[in-house]
Amino acid sequence: MGMFKEVDPDEVTEMKTGRRGRVSYPIMKSFLESGMVCAQLDRTGIDKTFMSLYTSLNMYVKNHELPVKVFSRDSEIYLMRLDLNADKTPNPNWKVELSAERDAIELTGEVVAKKYSEEKDNVTK
Numbered sequence: 001m002g003m004f005k006e007v008d009p010d011e012v013t014e015m016k017t018g019r020r021g022r023v024s025y026p027i028m029k030s031f032l033e034s035g036m037v038c039a040q041l042d043r044t045g046i047d048k049t050f051m052s053l054y055t056s057l058n059m060y061v062k063n064h065e066l067p068v069k070v071f072s073r074d075s076e077i078y079l080m081r082l083d084l085n086a087d088k089t090p091n092p093n094w095k096v097e098l099s100a101e102r103d104a105i106e107l108t109g110e111v112v113a114k115k116y117s118e119e120k121d122n123v124t125k
Contacts, residue, residue, distance in 0.1 A: 023048060024060035028068065031079050037086055041077040050075060067094050 023046060031039060046053060054077055057070045067083035082094040091097075 023053065024056050027057065027079075028060060028064075028066060031068065032066070032081075035088070036081070037084050037088060038078060038080040041079060043077065050077070053077065069098075 027041065043050070043053065048056065050072075054070065054072055057077065057079075060066070061068050061070055067081060069080045069082055071078050071080070082098060083091050085091050
């Protein structure tokens with residue numbers, strides 16, 4: 001039952017090596033090294049749509065368990081450090097606080113129905 005056939009990687013056309021988050025990695029590295037607690041991302045020169053970039057950053061943070069919250073307001077992307085307080089002092093309890101925040105959101109049928117009735121006639125881009 002041969003499911004695989006061994007090949008030489010040099011013979012495979014257009015084989016790409018690992019990309020290490022070509023966009024997300026440098027953004028997160030720069031932000032974490034900046035010392036800022038909260039910042040708006042300047043998307044100039046980034047060749048990704050707003051939604052693609054937003055999703056990529058969120059997935060990168062989640063997959064690498066970074067102390068960063070990615071959120072958007074008025075079609076802008078913001079990054080906020082969870083391991084620092086507003087006065088830039090360390091927040092060693094950020095993982096516990098994030099876990100408690102996630103656990104506090106209880107998604108029930110009633111919550112979904114209420115949200116749907118509030119937003120069903122809204123028009124979005």
